[in-house]
Structures are given as structure tokens and as C-alpha cells.
Amino acid sequence: MGVVDTAVSEGTEALATYISGAAKASVPDDVIEKAKHHTLDTLAAAISGSHLRPGKLATGYVKAMGGTPECTVIGSTFLTNAVNASLANGIMAHADETDDSHLVGRFHPGCGIVPAALAAAEISGSNGLQLLKAVALGYDIGTRFNVSLGPRKLYAGGHSTHSIGPLFGGTAASATLMGFTPEQVRFHLSYSVQQASGAQCWARDDQHTEKAFDFGGMTARNALTGATMVAAGFTAVADSLSGDNNFFTAVSNDPRPEELWKELGTRYEIREATIKKWCVGSPIQGAIDAITLLMSQGLTADKVEKLILELPDDRANLVDDRSMPNINVQHLVALTLVDGGMNFESSHDHARMEDPKVKAIRQKTTLIANPELTTALPPRQVILRVETKSGEKLEHRTHAVKGTPANPMTRQEVVEKAIDLVEPTLGRVRSRQLADLVMGMEKVDRAGLALRPLLQP
Structure with a gap:
């Protein structure tokens, strides 16, 4: 040597x-x-x-x-x-x-x-x-x-x-x-x-x-x-x-x-x-932010004729119609719309992927990989377009996804997320003690x- x-x-x-x-x-x-x-x-x-x-x-x-x-x-x-x-x-x-x-x-x-x-x-x-x-x-x-x-x-x-x-x-x-x-x-x-x-x-x-x-x-x-x-x-x-x-x-x-x-x-x-505000894949966060905002303005599942999602083209494939519910963007947007919200249990429930109401919205959903969103700042932006049965056209672009550096979660929001996750195991009192x-x-x-x-x- x-x-x-x-x-x-x-x-x-x-x-x-x-x-x-x-x-x-x-x-x-x-x-x-x-x-x-x-x-x-x-x-x-x-x-x-x-x-x-x-x-x-x-x-x-x-x-x-x-x-x-x-x-x-x-x-x-x-x-x-x-x-x-x-x-x-x-x-x-x-x-x-x-x-x-x-x-x-x-x-x-x-x-x-x-x-x-x-x-x-x-x-x-x-x-x-x-x-x-x-x-x-x-x-x-x-x-x-x-x-x-x-x-x-x-x-x-x-x-x-x-x-x-x-x-x-x-x-x-x-x-x-x-x-x-x-x-x-x-x-x-x-x-x-x-x-x-x-x-x-x-x-x-x-x-x-x-x-x-x-x-x-x-x-x-x-x-x-x-x-x-x-x-x-x-x-x-x-x-x-x-x-x-x-x-x-x-x-x-x-x-x-x-x-x-x-x-x-x-x-x-x-x-x-x-x-993450939502306990699902990172590229999906902006989509859930967008659909919940439109829901707060009166959008419901029964009003939807067509739904178009645009995600960054370097991320869209990671969440496109995946077999796991918590990383399937079409499923989670549909689920949120049908349920009026989303939590940990619903986003991880494989059985809900066969729910007829959820599947009906998924079939109306188109995912587009948008290269412009890949370079847009702040990153991880999402565009959601909805056409209703009455002919109304709704659109929201999530610019600063909740939880990202451009729109960070507060201490209280982080604590609330943590308690929601651990309370089934630790109970309310011990969950609070951990936080x-x-x-x-x-x-x-x-x-x-x-x-x-x-x-x-």
C-alpha cells in the first residue's frame, strides 16, 4: 500500500x-x-x-x-x-x-x-x-x-x-x-x-x-x-x-x-x-387550498360540471391518479368537495377511492402539467378552474401555499395539526403536554x- x-x-x-x-x-x-x-x-x-x-x-x-x-x-x-x-x-x-x-x-x-x-x-x-x-x-x-x-x-x-x-x-x-x-x-x-x-x-x-x-x-x-x-x-x-x-x-x-x-x-x-397544513403529498397542498377557498364561496359537489387542475410539470406526475389515496390529487380534491372538508382519516381511507360520489367528481377532473408553474415564484403554485352546471366559471390560483415559507403556519396552527394527529394515541391531555x-x-x-x-x- x-x-x-x-x-x-x-x-x-x-x-x-x-x-x-x-x-x-x-x-x-x-x-x-x-x-x-x-x-x-x-x-x-x-x-x-x-x-x-x-x-x-x-x-x-x-x-x-x-x-x-x-x-x-x-x-x-x-x-x-x-x-x-x-x-x-x-x-x-x-x-x-x-x-x-x-x-x-x-x-x-x-x-x-x-x-x-x-x-x-x-x-x-x-x-x-x-x-x-x-x-x-x-x-x-x-x-x-x-x-x-x-x-x-x-x-x-x-x-x-x-x-x-x-x-x-x-x-x-x-x-x-x-x-x-x-x-x-x-x-x-x-x-x-x-x-x-x-x-x-x-x-x-x-x-x-x-x-x-x-x-x-x-x-x-x-x-x-x-x-x-x-x-x-x-x-x-x-x-x-x-x-x-x-x-x-x-x-x-x-x-x-x-x-x-x-x-x-x-x-x-x-x-x-x-x-404541511394538509396530511397529503406536497404537490397537492395548493390544490386543497384552492378547492377549500372556492367551497367557502359556495361551491358544492352537486354544482360541478368540469374541474381542471394545473400543477407544476415537474410535480404533476408524482400525484397523478396514484393508487395511494393520500398522494392522488384528483381523488383528494374530489373527496374534499364531496365531504365539505378533509382530515387525516378521510385522506388515508382506501375505501373512499371507490365511493361513487367521489369517483363521479374524479371523472370530471382533468390534470394539466403546466411548465409555467414550475418556474413561478413563490413555488408550488396551483391553478384550479371549475365550470358549474349553470355555466358559471370559477378560478383560483394558489400563489403562496399554506405552510410554505411564503405563507408559513403559525405556532398555534402547528400545534393544532400536531394535536389532531396524536390525540387518538395520547389523548387530549397528553397531546397538549407534548406540544x-x-x-x-x-x-x-x-x-x-x-x-x-x-x-x-
Whole structure:
């Protein structure tokens, strides 16, 4: 074996140093507040997801695997090790389309980052403010890793950004909570580089089971695998982000590595993340905003002759007449119109896809992929046109979708969404206690221990 290259680039050293000190660094108040929102939203998604098929499978799987009882398995009555807990909780957090998203980064950050941060906080004894800072850091680093792949990679096939971003976000979050030195952070990054995977065939999963693993479970698990190995003394390549045969030579033909450390500490990506008002796929949010607005003006199902939906052409295919109800835009618009509204249960009810009244509206619905909407700002705009049986023509264009950075949900709206999701599991009183705890997390001593009684039955 020849001479081993132990050189570390200036950029990698800056990135590792920033991650190392993030849990103790000063962070703007609005970033801490946003971290609370996304932490609560993700925990609520996981509690709700623990009752869905992917969540049930994950719970049974990690229970059978065993492991040192040190970390919470959400929705269960047992503990397991950090790696297994991260796997199960990540799957639960993306067991359906309830969790958050980040448009520029093209990924669902919370489902991988929050479970990784929770497990790291539990084994490190981190306090609540450190946990919130780690979550915010995860959004920063996860987004930057996806953007560093280059614009062509973000919009093309190959490695899935939905697996890359949460992995490195979870890596950063767990590294800072475990108090890693910059050198240890570089080792941790190297183990994550070796585990970076994920092909975009997840889009063909019609049960949302492998998808839950690809987006949340795999990414959180891999982040904690590296974290616990480094904590146990494992060393690694000094700099996996530069030099011969590095991360970028493996995954991108148009890399922008400088994006990894660009504006760290001044540009906080959690500010640009979206919390969904509706517990359905991201491209559908604007369509439900539009139909509910027209309904508030008097539109009812019996008045509809024709309904035309226009979505961005890079998103329309993701929700076009899909077999899962919560990612089928035609079905959900029809369901909302027929029921006079939509909730979690109705949007996830497969049987309602055969409801004659809902099917009748679906048959009157046309979906158009509109390239102009793809480049329109603010993003994720939707146009809805309705022709009534009386000849009236109605139209609404959703410019700023609720929950996006251009039209964010308030603290109260985030809390209300979370309580609606977790109340069937926790009951009204404990649901409120969970929301209050997360919204006051900066005052909590040991975050993991404080959360545990409210994350399990």
C-alpha cells in the first residue's frame, strides 16, 4: 500500500468545525422557534405513523432485533439501542405524507433528521436547547449536501436526494449532540459517505413502506451507525469530500462542493422548510387550498360540471391518479368537495377511492402539467378552474401555499395539526403536554428523558 493521503481541504475543515460547535453556538431566536415547529411536526407524524403499516412493521422488526434498552421507540412500550430506534422512528415519521419538506433541497428533512437527533440526545444526555440547535443544523447540512450535488443532479435520476439530504442532516445533528471534535466529525462524515445510497425507484412503491425506509428509516439509522462507531473509537478517512475518489466523484457529474460551507451561520435552511397544513403529498397542498377557498364561496359537489387542475410539470406526475389515496390529487380534491372538508382519516381511507360520489367528481377532473408553474415564484403554485352546471366559471390560483415559507403556519396552527394527529394515541391531555414540552424545549434539561413518557403509550 502506498502513501496514505491524510490531507484535509480548507472547506472540509470549516464544515467539520462548524458542525462540531453548533450545539453550543448562538442561533437566532426565529431559527429556534422554527426548530420547535419542525420537531413537533415530525414527532406527531411519527406517533401517527406508528399505527400505520410501515410503523407497525418497524416496531415489530426492531423489537425482534433486541438491543441495549437506551432509546425510545415511538408508539411502543420498549426501548432499544440508538441505531434500531433511529430506524424505527424514521420509518414512522414518513409512514405517510404527513411530514415536512424542503423545496430547494428536494427532500423531506424531518423524518431522518429528528429521529437521529432524538436518539443522539438520549444517549448523550443533551438538553433541549442543544436538541433544537442540532435539528436546525441538520436542515442546514442536509440541504447543502443536496444542493452541492449540482442542479442537474437535483432534477435528474440517479441517487435520490430524499436519501442523501436526511442522511447528512442526521449525521450533522448527531455529531454535534455527541460532542464530536472536528476530526471525529470528519470521520463521521466519511462513514456516511460510504452509506450514502438510495435510487429513485421509491416512486414505484405503492404501499409507502420501502419509501418510509428510504426517506426516514435508512437515513436516520445510517447516521446513528456512524455516530456510535465514531463514539466507540472507530477512525476513518480524513477527508471523504475532497481528494482522490471522493464523495462527489462517486455521485455527481456537476458537483458544487463549495455549497457545503457557503453562508453557514448566516443562512439557516430551516427557515425555508415547509410544514404541511394538509396530511397529503406536497404537490397537492395548493390544490386543497384552492378547492377549500372556492367551497367557502359556495361551491358544492352537486354544482360541478368540469374541474381542471394545473400543477407544476415537474410535480404533476408524482400525484397523478396514484393508487395511494393520500398522494392522488384528483381523488383528494374530489373527496374534499364531496365531504365539505378533509382530515387525516378521510385522506388515508382506501375505501373512499371507490365511493361513487367521489369517483363521479374524479371523472370530471382533468390534470394539466403546466411548465409555467414550475418556474413561478413563490413555488408550488396551483391553478384550479371549475365550470358549474349553470355555466358559471370559477378560478383560483394558489400563489403562496399554506405552510410554505411564503405563507408559513403559525405556532398555534402547528400545534393544532400536531394535536389532531396524536390525540387518538395520547389523548387530549397528553397531546397538549407534548406540544407544550416541545414549545418550551429550550428550558428542558435532558431532552430525551423528558420526551420519552409522551412518545410512548
